[in-house]
Amino acid sequence: MSRLWRASPLTYLALVVAAGLSVFPIWWMFVVASRSNDAMGQLPPPVTPGGNLGANIARLFDNTDAYFLTGLINSAVVATTVTVSVVFFSSLAGFAFAKLRFRGRNALLLVIIATMMVPTQLGVIPLYLLMTKLHWNDRLPAVIVPVLVTGFGVFMMRQYAGQAISDELIEAARMDGCGTARIWWHVVLPALRPAAAVLGLLTFMTTWNDFLWPYAVLNDPANPTVQLSLRALSDGYYQDMSQVFTGTAIATLPLLLVFVLFGRQIIGGIMEGAVKA
């Protein structure tokens, strides 16, 4: 790529404003979480952290309505399971679509792309009825099983496998007597690692954040995901905002951690996907 346009001081000023607007609500969440409830009535509002974080955390975990610890554990279990499963099945299917020849390949791929455009959230009512039949209401399989593999994941892995793996490599492995399963394990999976990492990160964050479906199907207040714990907190404790904000801060922290560690890869994944899609 040839020379880029230069950035003027005005560009930086605008970016500082945009970045400030992006970061401020998150920052302020941690500010309120670290102060006492007096902060909510102060004008001008405080924008620096206080020393009350420990007390707020203690109050949050002692709260018997929110089941916050259960929520955290449940969300970790759900998000981890879904992530591993999505990456596993998507890389298998993506490999098949990119590198194997079979009847109906293109048509089936188009079906997968079409499913990405369909708002499946609108099926929540029959899904709820189905879960009632399976006796999965109020239980974690209800929020895990429906998303074990996603059209987005398959499509993303297929796009990446198409360009990352050469046909010669696969053919060579075949000559050596490898079946497709061994080719997938020894040749394809190592080559797919960067894309698999991005898919895993995006899946983890999406699953951790999911709200509508867990809200519909997990009605037992004693067995929530962390987002449902937040709902219980914010509906019942609007007088105790420092406790509620401590909850939101803790629920956001894992996501921020993932983002700080792997932000570069996530950005790369989003931008590459955009060009190819």
Added chain:
Amino acid sequence: MTVQLDARPPATPATGNSRQSSGRLSRFDTRFSPYLYIAPFFLIFGIFGAYPLAYTFWVSLHDWDLLGADHPFVGAENYTRLLADVDFWHALVNTLGIFVISTVPQLLAALWLANLLNRGLRGRTGWRMAVLVPNVTSTAAVAIVFGVLFGREFGMINWLLDLVGLDAIEWKSNRLASWVAISAMVDWRWTGYNALILLAAMQAIPRDLYEAAAIDGASRARQFWSVTVPLLKPTIIFCAIIATIGGLQLFTEPRMFHSGTNPIRGGPLRESQTLTMYMFENAFAPHYNFGYGSAVAWLLFALIAIVAAVNVLLLRRLGGGARPNARKGTTR
């Protein structure tokens, strides 16, 4: 979104010249294992995606609630009742209102932001992370935070308005104001994400187009509108469709914004109840009327399809020509 199916020939299975002993096994392997690999998706999607969507329609034709032992077939009655339902139309207007107020500024701001990021910047990754970070936060958590920022008495937004001499606004009980507040939340989350997608497309535009335009005497602004924007059109359409599918299904933000009082109604007088919230209110607590809720779901589905199609038509029309025309206009 244009999808490019790979035109290259896939790896051909090496038949014949591989070892004879494993021949039959390997032929079976190459022929059938691909179906095995893609089967999990179709299995899961079939059971938990496609079937519920179709079944929603079936349920919507019945009088079906949680307690009733049987569900008599009532034909289109749920739909006719719905079309005469004031609260349904109210929710429809809310949904469309919030959608327009949020999407238009969001895409314009994303375009502008992408243009800023598409320069020789110091600390490139840092800026990109800063604009993307809202997208990775928990929606429910952020909605709670915004609910406080937009609070009536001690909210920061009203305090800022007061600083510049404006009256406080009732962000939660004024219908239009609540739309604006919720749109702010949506835009906060999605502007940076869209900006990065547009940025990726901008970087794929060949530089010589700009050089040619510059030689023709086009100003920077002129180049942006006559070269960049027309070439970005497919990506802008992509972003608009994604925003449509997401925006018309809006749920978590308005639900949590009204935490505490009438949450699922979106405020005491349904100021910002969206269609998904209305579906939820009918299908789950407190009413558990699955038939009626399903009818809402199907009309919402239809609405999304219509708005997405209108988007595509509108955006195709806007700004003149598609790729070939734009290129002709700049590289004479």
